[in-house]
Amino acid sequence: MFIAYFTEQPDASFPQEIGDELGYTALLLPNKYFNAEAVSELYQLRLREYQRAEEVGFDGIMLNEHHNAPFCLQSKCNIFAAVLAAATDHVRIELLGNPLPISDNPVRLAEEIGMLDLISKGRIISGFVRGGGTEQISTNANPAYNRERFVESHDLIVKTWTEPGPWRWEGNHFQLRVVNPWVQPLQKPHPRIWMPGVASKETVIFAAEHRYPFVALSTTFETTKKIWALYDQTARAAGYEPGPETKGYELRVHVQDTEEKAIAAAQHYMWMQGEFTGVTHPVWHNPSGYGSPTWRRQFVEMANGRRQNVANVGKDVTIQDLMSAGNVIVGTPDQVIEGLKRVLDELRPGILNIWCNDGRVSHETGMRCIELMGQEVLPAIRQYADELGLNSPFDIDAPVSLATTPQAELQPVGA
Amino acid sequence: MAVTEALPEASEQFVEVVGEKIHWLQSGSGDSLIVLHHEIGNPGWLPFYEQLAQRFTVTVPDFPGWGQSERPLWMRSVRDLAVELNLLFDQAGIEESVLVGLGFGGWVAAEMATMNQSRCKRLVLVGATGLQPPEGEILDQFLYAHMDYVKMGFHDSDSFRRVYGEEPATEQLMDWDVHREMTARIAWKPYLFSQTLPYLLPGLTTPTLIVWGAADRIVPRSCGERYRDALPNSRLEVIEGAGHFVEMEKPAELSRLVLDFAGA
Numbered sequence: 001m002f003i004a005y006f007t008e009q010p011d012a013s014f015p016q017e018i019g020d021e022l023g024y025t026a027l028l029l030p031n032k033y034f035n036a037e038a039v040s041e042l043y044q045l046r047l048r049e050y051q052r053a054e055e056v057g058f059d060g061i062m063l064n065e066h067h068n069a070p071f072c073l074q075s076k077c078n079i080f081a082a083v084l085a086a087a088t089d090h091v092r093i094e095l096l097g098n099p100l101p102i103s104d105n106p107v108r109l110a111e112e113i114g115m116l117d118l119i120s121k122g123r124i125i126s127g128f129v130r131g132g133g134t135e136q137i138s139t140n141a142n143p144a145y146n147r148e149r150f151v152e153s154h155d156l157i158v159k160t161w162t163e164p165g166p167w168r169w170e171g172n173h174f175q176l177r178v179v180n181p182w183v184q185p186l187q188k189p190h191p192r193i194w195m196p197g198v199a200s201k202e203t204v205i206f207a208a209e210h211r212y213p214f215v216a217l218s219t220t221f222e223t224t225k226k227i228w229a230l231y232d233q234t235a236r237a238a239g240y241e242p243g244p245e246t247k248g249y250e251l252r253v254h255v256q257d258t259e260e261k262a263i264a265a266a267q268h269y270m271w272m273q274g275e276f277t278g279v280t281h282p283v284w285h286n287p288s289g290y291g292s293p294t295w296r297r298q299f300v301e302m303a304n305g306r307r308q309n310v311a312n313v314g315k316d317v318t319i320q321d322l323m324s325a326g327n328v329i330v331g332t333p334d335q336v337i338e339g340l341k342r343v344l345d346e347l348r349p350g351i352l353n354i355w356c357n358d359g360r361v362s363h364e365t366g367m368r369c370i371e372l373m374g375q376e377v378l379p380a381i382r383q384y385a386d387e388l389g390l391n392s393p394f395d396i397d398a399p400v401s402l403a404t405t406p407q408a409e410l411q412p413v414g415a
Numbered sequence: 416m417a418v419t420e421a422l423p424e425a426s427e428q429f430v431e432v433v434g435e436k437i438h439w440l441q442s443g444s445g446d447s448l449i450v451l452h453h454e455i456g457n458p459g460w461l462p463f464y465e466q467l468a469q470r471f472t473v474t475v476p477d478f479p480g481w482g483q484s485e486r487p488l489w490m491r492s493v494r495d496l497a498v499e500l501n502l503l504f505d506q507a508g509i510e511e512s513v514l515v516g517l518g519f520g521g522w523v524a525a526e527m528a529t530m531n532q533s534r535c536k537r538l539v540l541v542g543a544t545g546l547q548p549p550e551g552e553i554l555d556q557f558l559y560a561h562m563d564y565v566k567m568g569f570h571d572s573d574s575f576r577r578v579y580g581e582e583p584a585t586e587q588l589m590d591w592d593v594h595r596e597m598t599a600r601i602a603w604k605p606y607l608f609s610q611t612l613p614y615l616l617p618g619l620t621t622p623t624l625i626v627w628g629a630a631d632r633i634v635p636r637s638c639g640e641r642y643r644d645a646l647p648n649s650r651l652e653v654i655e656g657a658g659h660f661v662e663m664e665k666p667a668e669l670s671r672l673v674l675d676f677a678g679a
Contacts, residue, residue, distance in 0.1 A: 283559065
């Protein structure tokens with residue numbers, strides 16, 4: 001079992017009533033409300049928390065990236081990864097991940113991740129994402145080519161890491177005259193690539209076809225099981241048996257010494273009117289061409305107010321609702337262990353990303369949560385995961401990709 | 416079709432060009448007049464077309480990727496679109512025509528005219544995009560719900576209802592979404608204008624009528640003034656009480672201007 005610590009790195013220093021007045025908390029939320037002094041301090045606190053997470057025994061620190069959004073202060077995940085590469089010792093740095101379509105130079109990303117891997121002495125897990133819909137608008141990346149750019153950028157980065165240069169790339173969306181970066185990652189054949197996601201079937205299939213672990217982000221048990229079924233079917237058709245090492249799950253877990261304290265802190269998961277990627281208009285969240293065409297009817301109904309916006313239901317949801325669904329776990333160490341055991345029973349992941357702190361949770365409360373995780377929760381969960389045979393890719397030294405799996409080992413079934 | 420008023424049926428046809436099926440509507444008799452639609456697509460056979468059809472053979476193609484025309488997966492720019500339409504009309508044997516471009520279709524028409532002046536007998540640009548406005552910005556539809564955006568193109572909400580009904584069907588919303596996606600595919604950045612077209616326009620001697628809705632909230636009138644200043648043989652007319660979708664909001668006023676300009 002691989003267990004990582006995660007926080008969105010929220011910036012709750014802006015006047016919260018602005019979001020209520022405007023009806024949105026991302027993309028167009030005016031940045032005149034940005035408080036540089038407060039955010040500078042928040043970065044210092046996050047760094048200390050990450051260092052503490054390493055000390056108490058987390059295997060990894062998960063980082064992510066968003067733009068024009070106070071819910072996430074990482075406008076470039078590679079920057080915080082660089083800080084952690086130097087400021088930590090052995091914890092793995094899990095990038096979930098670099099949004100490929102919004103970058104016009106994938107080779108530059110390959111170089112950046114290569115540097116991170118070298119500085120961290122081979123501790124990088126390189127997740128790739130499509131970026132949210134709002135990211136396409138805030139970085140002016142064409143949503144209609146999002147998936148094409150994702151796939152081509154991925155192919156180019158992997159080739160940059162694995163095929164000695166110099167060579168030339170004349171692709172559909174990217175053209176590079178001379179691909180021959182001097183800096184290459186330390187890990188061979190290349191850093192592990194994990195794919196986080198929520199609902200896009202295409203992304204699940206892409207991950208399974210490449211033998212990359214898929215990390216389901218806070219999805220319900222029911223949805224997650226559907227994702228696993230699709231993943232497993234695709235994996236078997238590709239020729240390998242997908243075990244727990246191909247399944248990751250991210251969820252909100254907050255632990256304190258008493259249930260009362262834990263619930264009080266967990267209220268902060270609802271700080272963005274219950275959302276965790278900010279409240280936005282559906283057409284910002286899902287600009288035309290970004291989503292799957294099979295989703296078009298539901299999308300236009302949501303966008304034009306004829307159907308409830310599934311991305312913004314938070315106002316009607318309480319933390320108790322989320323807790324009773326089982327994929328948000330809050331309480332004392334014993335309660336949290338019990339809840340997490342249920343997650344392991346239900347979903348059998350080999351990778352667990354635990355999102356501990358959000359909103360205005362104080363540094364002291366956040367640190368206590370991290371410490372209790374390390375002292376009480378992680379040992380119990382590791383032991384239980386071992387009993388269930390929930391191995392991570394590192395536990396069994398799984399191949400980093402289908403392309404690096406020996407051909408003789410592949411036995412396609414039901415293709 | 417979304418048009419709520421009963422109109423004579425136009426004939427419908429599929430034509431193949433560069434291996435793609437293009438759909439068009441056609442009616443009337445006499446000289447050729449081609450109408451190029453907005454980026455929201457053509458809602459059907461409009462009263463404006465019918466009025467022009469009293470004097471012209473009016474052809475209204477769905478752009479490749481819009482309406483019932485096949486999506487060209489290769490297409491990357493509005494200039495590509497203009498080239499394909501020129502090839503389409505070559506193939507259809509339309510050697511000479513009045514080109515009427517509406518909004519985004521105005522940009523397409525201007526591009527087509529710069530490539531082939533001999534086909535373009537008269538050019539009409541109505542609220543045309545294609546040039547960066549010297550003042551203001553072209554409204555970014557990607558920040559608005561489909562219906563809100565279309566409503567912003569009308570000066571008067573009654574005009575919207577007359578064309579699209581009280582509550583447009585979900586199919587209409589889906590069409591707008593497909594068209595929006597196509598707009599992104601070929602005109603995402605820079606949004607709805609060309610950085611090179613301004614340098615080609617002075618070479619265009621075709622008589623050109625530029626028309627703007629006085630209450631256009633989508634494309635600033637400064638674009639119209641820029642077209643007028645760049646095109647040596649042009650004039651700008653403004654229609655009161657009209658937003659961006661002038662042909663749907665003030666069809667009689669617009670068709671009168673077009674017929675006076677091109678129909679003599």
